[in-house]
Amino acid sequence: MDFSSFLTSLGTSFLIFIVLMLLFTWLSRRPGNSVVYYPNRILKGLDPWEGGSRSRNPFDWIREAFSSSEQDVINMSGVDTAVYFVFLSTALGILVLSGLILLPVLLPVAATDDNVKAQKTNGSNQTFSEIDNLLMGNIKDDSPRLWAFLFATYWVSLVTYFLLWKAYVHVSVLRANALMAPGLKPEQFAVLVRDIPPAPEGQTRKEQVDSYFKSIYPETFYRSMVVTNNKEVNKIYEKLEGYKKKLAHAEAVYDGSKKTGKPEGLRPTTKTGLLGLVGKKVDSIEHYNEKIKELTPKLEAEKKATLREKQQACAFAFFTNRVAAASAAQSLHAQMVDTWTVMEAPEPRQIIWSNLKIKYFQxxxxxxxxxxxxxxxxxxxxxxxxxxxxxxxxxxxxxxxxxxxxxxxxxxxxxxxxxxxxxxxxxxxxxxxxxxxxxxxxxEGIPSVGHAVRATSGKYFYFTVLNVFIGVTLGATLFKTLKSIENKPNSIVSLLASSLPGNATFFLTFVALKFFVGYGLELSRVVPLIIFHLKKKYLCKTEAELKQAWLPGDLGYATRIPGDMLVITIALCYSVIAPLIIPFGVVYFGLGWLVLRNQALKVYVPSFESYGRMWPHINSRVIAALVLFQVTMFGYFGVKKFSFCTFLLIPLPILSLLFVYVCQKKFYRSFSDTALEVASRELKEIPNMETVFRSYIPPSLSSEKADDDHFEDALSQVSRIGSFA
Amino acid sequence: MDFSSFLTSLGTSFLIFIVLMLLFTWLSRRPGNSVVYYPNRILKGLDPWEGGSRSRNPFDWIREAFSSSEQDVINMSGVDTAVYFVFLSTALGILVLSGLILLPVLLPVAATDDNVKAQKTNGSNQTFSEIDNLLMGNIKDDSPRLWAFLFATYWVSLVTYFLLWKAYVHVSVLRANALMAPGLKPEQFAVLVRDIPPAPEGQTRKEQVDSYFKSIYPETFYRSMVVTNNKEVNKIYEKLEGYKKKLAHAEAVYDGSKKTGKPEGLRPTTKTGLLGLVGKKVDSIEHYNEKIKELTPKLEAEKKATLREKQQACAFAFFTNRVAAASAAQSLHAQMVDTWTVMEAPEPRQIIWSNLKIKYFQxxxxxxxxxxxxxxxxxxxxxxxxxxxxxxxxxxxxxxxxxxxxxxxxxxxxxxxxxxxxxxxxxxxxxxxxxxxxxxxxxEGIPSVGHAVRATSGKYFYFTVLNVFIGVTLGATLFKTLKSIENKPNSIVSLLASSLPGNATFFLTFVALKFFVGYGLELSRVVPLIIFHLKKKYLCKTEAELKQAWLPGDLGYATRIPGDMLVITIALCYSVIAPLIIPFGVVYFGLGWLVLRNQALKVYVPSFESYGRMWPHINSRVIAALVLFQVTMFGYFGVKKFSFCTFLLIPLPILSLLFVYVCQKKFYRSFSDTALEVASRELKEIPNMETVFRSYIPPSLSSEKADDDHFEDALSQVSRIGSFA
Structure with missing residues (x-):
């Protein structure tokens, strides 16, 4: 890619961004769109426009994003989102601090050398653009100027360690404060018990669990809830809910027809066969009413059968205080480690029910x-x-x-x-x-959605770094130099290192495209807006359907974080070879911070809360990117024949591994477990254990009636209700 | 070594054994020696001779060893000793079960081939003895007879897995039962707290620890004991104790002189200088009395100063029930993982005080x-x-x-x-x-002697296997074939494999020497007997000195287990190549079981109790020996050019690693932590917390007076003494 096409691509991206931003300022001020641009505020019962007036400065959202505090983000979007912003600002800080030294030092050093010209005169048939003069490639082999680049490599690494350490301490405090918060979090009173051995003869599963925990925790154990196989009952429940929705829809259509057409209205009809497309034509409202009447007793019967007969070898145990639950989740309960495994209970909303029963070794x-x-x-x-x-x-x-x-x-x-x-x-x-x-x-058998998202994010990170970053870099080189491959250095590190400069402009464009177009689309929400309006016009008849149409979902860490990770990996790896990447990285994380701050405060609704458990993964992946940087720099200094000074880089990867190790030792366990000093903070009020307990009943099994006599089989008796009355 | 010298060496060893055993039967029946042969029984207050009569059958000790139950061993010598016997019988079982198949199958298969003769006729200048005809070396290359050896390798491996699994389950139950036992064990009510952060301004260390634990465990926390730097006070205490002993000795000498010499007696004298050899001559009794008088107030002052000023950043915390202590030892307490680290408290007698203060990262x-x-x-x-x-x-x-x-x-x-x-x-x-x-x-900073012994035993195991076993094997070969080294296979595995047969007789002799002479000396206790009698005659004047002279010490796991491990490694590695080793191994572990059973019941006094925490290490080291066996067999089949069938051995090491992994997952944590279901067993009586607490006061700081007013600084107040009154 030559210089002019690079500028063209940059300009086009910027133009798209400007258009999308103008679109956002125009569209977001129309009241009909408020559910698309302010769903988080609306769901929290807040006024979409803070001041109450729509006639504000069109760039107010920027002011609002900057003036919002971390606590605002936590209040509106949870700790996980706040931790994500710590990541964005740490990445931004790393690049800004690196750039402050690297740009003024390395660019002049590179620009005043003339390796590129020399190679041109030597008749090398590679193409060189203006950008190449600013790269490390313009330094002659074994030139003393390389010392500046060696120093820069150290500077970037040290800045990274320093800011990551500060961020880890900060996130650790964030997590502790969130866990200490006096509000009632049901998951802090519960533990998940898996791998329960077969119940002894003459004892029900529930009695077995209760007697086990009562003997260990005579004072703090409240009651237990045996997990059941809900497949069947969920199926019926969803069918029933579907019919209820369809009924509401049909009634809304009927009401609508009354207003627009004949006063007696047009009763909607449906076909009973596949997807409502074939079969006998029937009156929709009657048909759905009939189905609901038919399914309701079936659901009740299935509920009872499920609770009685489909109990599985896992349960939730509830404790009357947070320390007991936190400590139980960390302690070995049975002499055989693969039975009675106890772990922290996930939030009710993020339980993956079907995974709970999977056994230890499986x-x-x-x-x-x-x-x-x-x-x-x-x-x-x-x-x-x-x-x-x-x-x-x-x-x-x-x-x-x-x-x-x-x-x-x-x-x-x-x-x-x-x-x-x-x-x-x-x-x-x-x-x-x-x-x-x-x-x-x-x-894998992971019991909670949050954990599954973390696992996915890790897999996706390795995929993008290996295939996109290393794949593109090596692929391009291998393709170009297929014939002269024998002249290339043998090891993968040197190969990668020598391939990097050739792809600098490609990645510059890639990052620019990602922030201009990506964040433009993110901010303007064009796609969700169009989908919402289409649905509103043609499909949605009831309030519930409408809400379903605009519900924004969450930030999507599983793919968002690996995407950012790819950018920080690219920025770090090129930071010394092509310092021009740094401003691009700074814009990416700066703009990202700004746009996503707006989205976090106003749009996205978190679907789970893990109190920052993503951070240790983010930390170690940034270090993984740093190690990749350090290793390629080692390779590249080798390619530049920087004699023995190259070996001065050897301490860096070791230092990085040491850094990760110390972080792991000092912080990690407080992210995987809850520290007892944190759990021992006093609550605002004595928790209502019945509420805690009921929040874990899946919707398909919950009963509107206040009595829980039909829970007697899977759910243990209230043992000391007196103490909470 | 040729056959006749092998037989000679065997015969000599056997003769020595017979002599030593006869010596034992004769000496152990003399009443003056009872403190050497029955110290464990004497210390437990039992009659040395069970029946009360010395005129028994001289081989009664064999009957007694066989008739003693595992419970007897636990009662007399603790769980660790019982676990050691599980190891001995498991090793014995592996060798017996292997031998039952391998000896009748492999020996005829090897003896009826004639590779050795063939090589002899080929004029190879190696020497061959009669034993070589019974080895795998007598099988011709790529002979179908090798299938029998392949099968044997599998048989030995499977037998090992089976017996180790059974043993692990058995030991796990032993440990659980011991931990559940209703007797009072102070260490089950305490935890060790290390890495306490600096106390906040205006708070003493004790207040800091107390308020921290009280807020987390308002109901179960009893009190705490801050660890102090006892170096100075210990020095004074030991000096004082030394003078007290010397005074007793001098008085005994004086009393003795009254009986033997003049009726007014001869007052012993001592010199005040170095080692009592130089300096002014003074009257011993007066001198020591003076010294004691001088040191006693100094000790009291130092005690007070230590308790007040030499508090360290670690403490013991005591709980009123076992579950609370067991669960606290497994839980994360502080958000910063490297502060307030809590672990199981070691037994008071095995605390390494000087290590307690060492910080986390250090x-x-x-x-x-x-x-x-x-x-x-x-x-x-x-x-x-x-x-x-x-x-x-x-x-x-x-x-x-x-x-x-x-x-x-x-x-x-x-x-x-x-x-x-x-x-x-x-x-x-x-x-x-x-x-x-x-x-x-x-x-390393290990806080307990038991743990240090386990660590030492591991280091010693690697040392013996690498230097004695592999070193001798390879060393001998390298020495012999220094010239023909080029013809030898290149890899270390094949080299080791091809070196094994040549050293078979060496290791046969080694094992025989170890059991005949080693166990002969062990049983007859000739060396301790001589030392005891010499001391008694020339040095000991007081009862305390006499007791000191015969105190037997413990079994010495740190060197004993690696020694046994070396034998099982040799026996396993040679089991297929030279099945003749199996009977030798059987005798080693059989005789060892018998002799040590006698010693455990009557002689050795355990110096600590770790409730079988040695077992996971034993288990993985036997598997390490097995993997060494499997890898060398793979190499040896390669040397025998057993074509592709050699690759049938590849699953074996994988299976071994899998076995270790599953064992680790299924059992290990219950050995490093105490399972709560075990800790929750009811005690025989409500524990006297004051006794528990006092057992942790080091002797140099303990006070005979009942009041603990001078403990107020380092030891926290009794908080709810009422509930135990």
Missing amino acids: RIIRQYVVSFIVALTILFYMIPIGLISALTTLDNLKKLLPFLKPIVDISAVKTVLEAYLPQIALIVFLALLPKLLMALSKA | RIIRQYVVSFIVALTILFYMIPIGLISALTTLDNLKKLLPFLKPIVDISAVKTVLEAYLPQIALIVFLALLPKLLMALSKA
Whole structure:
């Protein structure tokens, strides 16, 4: 890519960003769109526009984002989001502090040398652009100027350690404060008990669990809830809920027809067969009412059957204080370690019920199998894409789906399809990848969504760094120098190092595209807006359906964090070789911070809260990126034949590993467990244990009636209700 | 070594054993020796001879050993000893079950082939003995007979897995039962708290610890004891105790002189200078009385000063029930993981006080440094020996210690010294090694003696296996085949494998020597007996001195277990190559079981109790030996050119690692922590917390007076003494 096309691409991206931002200022002020641009505020019962007036400065959102405190973010969007902002500002800080030294020092040092020109005169047939004069590649081999680059490598590393350490301490305090908060969090009173051995003869599962915990915690154990296999009852429950929604929809349509058409209205009809498309035509309202009447007793019967007969070898145990629960979650309960395993209970909303029953050794086996599959996916991800591409060539398509033949044979369609089919296959595969990784993470037997998201994020990180970053870098070089491969250094490190400079402009453009277009789309929410308005116009008839249409979801850490990680990896790895990347990285994280601050405060609704448990992973992955940087720099100094001084870089990776090790030792356990000094803080009021207990009853099993006599089988008796009356 | 000299050596060893056993039967029946042969029974207040009569069958000890139950061993010698017997019987079981199949199958298969003869006729200049006909070396290359050996390798491995699994389950139950026992064990009510952060302004260390634990455990926390730096007070205390002993000795001498000499007696005298050898001559009794009078108030003052001013950043916290203590020891207490680290309290008698204050990261650093030093010691242990040998050559000795010259120049002395000096250096170094390893283990910052013994035992195991087993095997081969080294297989595994058969007779003799002479000396206790009688005759005047002279010490796991491990490693590695080793191994563990059963019941007194925490280490080391066996077999089948069938052995090491992994996951944590279901067993009676607390006061700080008003500084107030009154 030469310099002018680089500028063109940069300019286009910037233009798109400006357009999207103007669109945002215009669209977000229209009251009909407030549910798209302010859903988080609306759901919290707040006024969408803080001042109450829409006639404000169109750039007020920037002021609001800057003036919002960390506590605001925690209040509106939870600790996980606040921790995500710590990550953004740490990455920003690393790049700013690095840039402050590297740009004024390295650019002049590089620009005043003339290795590039020298190579040009030597008749090397590589193309060089103006940018190349500013890169480390412009330094001659074994020049004393390389000392500046060596120093820069140390500076970047030390800045990273310093800011990461500060951030870790900060996040640790954030987490502790959140866990200490006096509000009632049901998960702090519960533990998840898995791998319960078979109940002894003459004892129900519930009696077994109760007597076990009562003997260990005679004073603090409240009651237990045996987990049941809810597959069947969930199916009926969802069917029933579906019919209820359809009924509401049909009634809304009927009401609507009364207003617009005849006064007696037009009763909507439906067909009883597949998807409402075939079968006998019936009156919708009557039909759904009938179905509901039919399913309601069936649900009740199934509920009872589930509670009585489908109990599984796992349970939740509830304690009357937080210290007891936190300490139970960390203690070994049974002499055989693979029975009665106790862990912290996830929040009720993020429990993956179907995973709870998976046994100890099966979980371990599943983990290894999944790691193996993921490693294969990462290493050989081109193969399934290639297969799909091969299958989706036109000739194959015609063979497989003969009815497409007449369409495909139109020449215009044919041209377009032939050009885009492989790319579409790639895009589809890449779009499906997070879902695949999420499914794999869940298959590990992880009990909570938050944990599964963390696991997915890790897998996706390795995928992007290995395939996008290293893949693109090495791929381009290997492709270019396929003939002269013998002249290239043998080791993968030197190869990677020597490939980096050639791809500098590619990654500059990549980062720019990511922040201008990516954050433009993020801020303007064009896609959700269009989808919402389409749904509103053609599909939604009831309030519930409308709300469903604008519900914004959460920030999506599973893919968002690996995306940011890729940028910080690129920025770090190029920081010394091509310091020009630093301003791009700064804009990426600065703009990201600003845009996402707005989105966190006004748009996204977190779907779970893990109190910052993502941080240790973020920390170690930034260090992984740093080690990659340090190792490639070691390789690149080798390529530059910087004699023995190259070995001065050897302490850096060791220092990084030491840093990770010390962080791990000093902080990690307080992220995986709850420290007792934190759990021992007094609550605002004595918790209502019944509320805590009931929050863990899945919706399909909960009963509107206040009595819980039909829970007697799976749920233990209230043992000392007197003390909370 | 040829066959006849092998038989000679075997016969000699056996003769020594018979002599030593006869000596034992004769000596142990003399009443004057009962303190040497029955100290454990005497200390427990039991009659040395169970039946009360000495005129029993001289082989009664064998009957008694066989008829004693595991419970008897636990009662007399503790769980650790019982676990050691589980190890002995498991090793015995592995060898017996292996031998039952291997001896009748492999010996005929080997004896009827004629590879050895064939090589002899080929004019190979190696020497072959009759034993070689019974080895796997007598099988021709790629013979189908090798299938029997392949099968045997699998059989030995499977037998080992099966018996180790059974043993692990058994030991786990033993440990659980011991921990559940209703008797009062102070360490079950205490935890050790280390890395306490600096006390806040205006708070004493004691107040800090108390308020911290009271806020977390308002109901179960009893009180705390801040650890002090006792170096100074211990010094004074020991001096004082020394003077008290000397005074008693002097008085006994004086009393003795009254009986034997003049009726008014001869008052003993001593010199006040170095070691009582130089200086002014004074009356001993007066002198010591004076010293005691002088030191007693000094000790009291130092006690007070220690308790007030020498408090360290660690403490013991006491709880009123076992579950609270067990659970506290496993839980994270502070948000910063490297502060307020809480772990199980060691027994009072095995606390290494000086290690308690060592900080978190310093402990980790010390561990790595020590591992590094140990690795160096193991790898280069010949170098210090070589240095010592060089220093101890006669010429050097004469230079360094010129006063020796006249003695050394006597020709007889010279000859002997020249022949033995290097060997003496080796023996001294090997004798010092356990002490060195123990000192290194203690330098790791380990807080209890039991743990340090386990760490030492591990280091010693690696040392013996690497240097004695592999060193001897490879060393001999390398020495023999120094010229033909090029023909030898290149890899260390094949080299080791091909070296094994040549050393079979060496190790047969080694094992035989170890059991006949080793266990003979063990049973007859000749050395302790002689030392005791010498001391009794010439040194001991008081009862206390006499008791000191016969106190037997403990079984010495730190060196005993590695010794046994070496034998099981040798037996496993040779089991298929030279099945003749199996009966020798059987005798070693059988005889060992018998002799040590007698010693455990009657002689040794355990110095600490770790409730079987040694077992996980034993388990993984037996598996390490098994993996060594499997890998060398893989190499040896390769040497035998057993074509692709050799690869059938690849699953075995994988299976072994899997076995260790599953054991680790299923059992290990219940050995490092106390399972709560175990700790929650009811005690026989409500514990007297004051007794528990007082058992942790070191003797130099304890006060005979009942009041503990001068403990107020380092020891917290009794908070709810009422509930235990």
